Amino acid sequence: MAFDLVFFGGTGDLTWRKLMPALFQAFRHGKLPEGGRILAVARDDMPDERYRDWLKERFQEVEGAKRPSDEEFERFAALVHYRRMDLSQPEHYTRLKEWLGERSAETVVFYLATSPHLFTQICEQLGAAGLNGPHIRVVLEKPLGHDLASAQHINRVVRSVFTESQAFRIDHYLGKPSVQNLMALRFGNALFEPLWNRQAIANIQITLAESLGVGTRGPFYDSTGALRDMIQNHALQLLTMIAMEPPSTNDADAIRDEKLKVLRSLKPFTRESVARDVVRGQYRAGSVDGKSVVGYLDEAKIPANSPCETFVALRTEVQNWRWAGVPFYLRTGKRLAARDAQIVVNFRPVPHPIFPGANQPNRLVIKLQPEDGLELQLLAAKGNSHGESLAPVSLDLDFDKAFGSARVGAYERLLLDAIAGKLNLFVRSDEQEQAWRWVEPVLDAWSADSMGPRAYNAGSWGPAAASALVARDGFSWAEEQ
Numbered sequence: 001m002a003f004d005l006v007f008f009g010g011t012g013d014l015t016w017r018k019l020m021p022a023l024f025q026a027f028r029h030g031k032l033p034e035g036g037r038i039l040a041v042a043r044d045d046m047p048d049e050r051y052r053d054w055l056k057e058r059f060q061e062v063e064g065a066k067r068p069s070d071e072e073f074e075r076f077a078a079l080v081h082y083r084r085m086d087l088s089q090p091e092h093y094t095r096l097k098e099w100l101g102e103r104s105a106e107t108v109v110f111y112l113a114t115s116p117h118l119f120t121q122i123c124e125q126l127g128a129a130g131l132n133g134p135h136i137r138v139v140l141e142k143p144l145g146h147d148l149a150s151a152q153h154i155n156r157v158v159r160s161v162f163t164e165s166q167a168f169r170i171d172h173y174l175g176k177p178s179v180q181n182l183m184a185l186r187f188g189n190a191l192f193e194p195l196w197n198r199q200a201i202a203n204i205q206i207t208l209a210e211s212l213g214v215g216t217r218g219p220f221y222d223s224t225g226a227l228r229d230m231i232q233n234h235a236l237q238l239l240t241m242i243a244m245e246p247p248s249t250n251d252a253d254a255i256r257d258e259k260l261k262v263l264r265s266l267k268p269f270t271r272e273s274v275a276r277d278v279v280r281g282q283y284r285a286g287s288v289d290g291k292s293v294v295g296y297l298d299e300a301k302i303p304a305n306s307p308c309e310t311f312v313a314l315r316t317e318v319q320n321w322r323w324a325g326v327p328f329y330l331r332t333g334k335r336l337a338a339r340d341a342q343i344v345v346n347f348r349p350v351p352h353p354i355f356p357g358a359n360q361p362n363r364l365v366i367k368l369q370p371e372d373g374l375e376l377q378l379l380a381a382k383g384n385s386h387g388e389s390l391a392p393v394s395l396d397l398d399f400d401k402a403f404g405s406a407r408v409g410a411y412e413r414l415l416l417d418a419i420a421g422k423l424n425l426f427v428r429s430d431e432q433e434q435a436w437r438w439v440e441p442v443l444d445a446w447s448a449d450s451m452g453p454r455a456y457n458a459g460s461w462g463p464a465a466a467s468a469l470v471a472r473d474g475f476s477w478a479e480e481q
């Protein structure tokens with residue numbers, strides 16, 4: 001299937017760091033369809049050769065085994081082209097159209113890896129140039145909007161040019177093998193489904209912890225914050241996959257319909273519940289992995305007294321028959337004790353304990369990163385005192401070991417799916433807008449509250465109030481047990 005893939009923002013960080021390396025891996029694995037052309041467009045003027053040289057330099061920075069050999073790079077680079085484009089100039093889109101028209105690719109994918117404020121302009125110009133036929137797809141990188149109104153505006157413009165099935169909204173978490181495995185765990189196995197409800201489950205905890213700080217992204221991050229950066233998209237997407245009803249098929253819309261229902265069932269926030277159920281924090285100086293690090297306010301280009309949150313923990317509920325009353329705790333933060341993304345499903349204790357002192361309920365830990373695995377915690381008899389003394393044991397599965405290099409990285413998966421037109425792992429506009437609708441009262445309450453975020457030490461698990469949030473229900477975060 002001949003395809004043309006166009007990267008707007010062709011000299012940007014995302015293209016260098018994620019998209020080109022992912023395409024190269026797809027190429028190396030023999031998964032990139034034959035006859036493809038890759039076109040990077042950006043403001044600078046340079047010939048293809050210069051762009052390829054840059055790309056080669058960048059690929060030298062790629063870690064060990066993923067780095068191409070010279071021979072591999074030459075073969076890959078032959079697919080890569082570069083054109084200068086001023087995105088505000090209609091005639092530059094006409095030139096793009098001519099380039100695409102040199103041959104008729106079966107599929108054309110426009111990947112908007114630019115600053116999001118250019119999304120509407122690019123889509124409008126593509127539409128005006130007639131670059132929106134049914135064989136064309138548009139991929140939109142997050143962040144898609146800053147709030148509900150801006151997301152709706154972007155979606156309106158996108159829909160005025162493309163149909164919903166031509167729009168591929170990225171949440172790169174959906175491309176991670178470990179996240180796709182959630183679907184397999186729930187809907188490829190009969191084992192857990194009878195237990196997947198309020199009768200058996202006491203609470204669910206979703207943690208997306210990072211040990212990194214904001215790095216060089218200060219200005220972007222400061223106008224975004226953890227709620228918009230991680231909760232509105234990645235954490236909510238994970239929650240929908242954990243809480244959704246079984247879809248009737250594995251088709252994109254069957255899945256997205258069910259995810260939307262979960263988002264619509266989330267308990268809405270009020271001013272009072274934001275104060276009670278949401279904790280925001282900001283890191284101050286501390287130590288991560290044995291190294292001293294500065295606090296958020298001392299990071300490059302962060303305004304003094306910025307109220308930007310680098311940590312959020314919240315409690316919510318999915319208000320339907322399956323989940324009524326079960327707390328879902330979501331937590332994310334920068335400069336936390338470890339890079340650790342996991343979902344912990346805490347089961348209820350046995351109804352009538354007969355073993356003294358053995359009251360640790362079962363727990364399923366779905367590990368998303370850095371390891372990709374599953375851990376089921378059980379109690380077993382140690383066998384030394386008539387079976388009365390029970391000890392925790394765990395069944396551990398390591399998917400990286402089990403499937404090894406056959407696993408495909410997140411951007412590689414998503415790029416291949418966009419080329420193939422598979423929408424399963426992309427976010428539909430109504431899902432995305434509903435997620436904004438749900439977080440917006442939190443943003444409103446914060447902007448009206450002069451208290452600001454609570455300080456936490458870099459290298460910790462966030463403010464003490466985050467522990468209190470869970471302790472109030474009689475539970476604790478997994479690392480506190």
Ligand code: BG6
Pocket residue numbers: 142210229
């Ligand atoms: C991005 C956020 O969407 O996800 C970043 O903008 C964050 O702030 C990143 O660091 C985390 O992604 P991953 O794949 O490293 O967990």
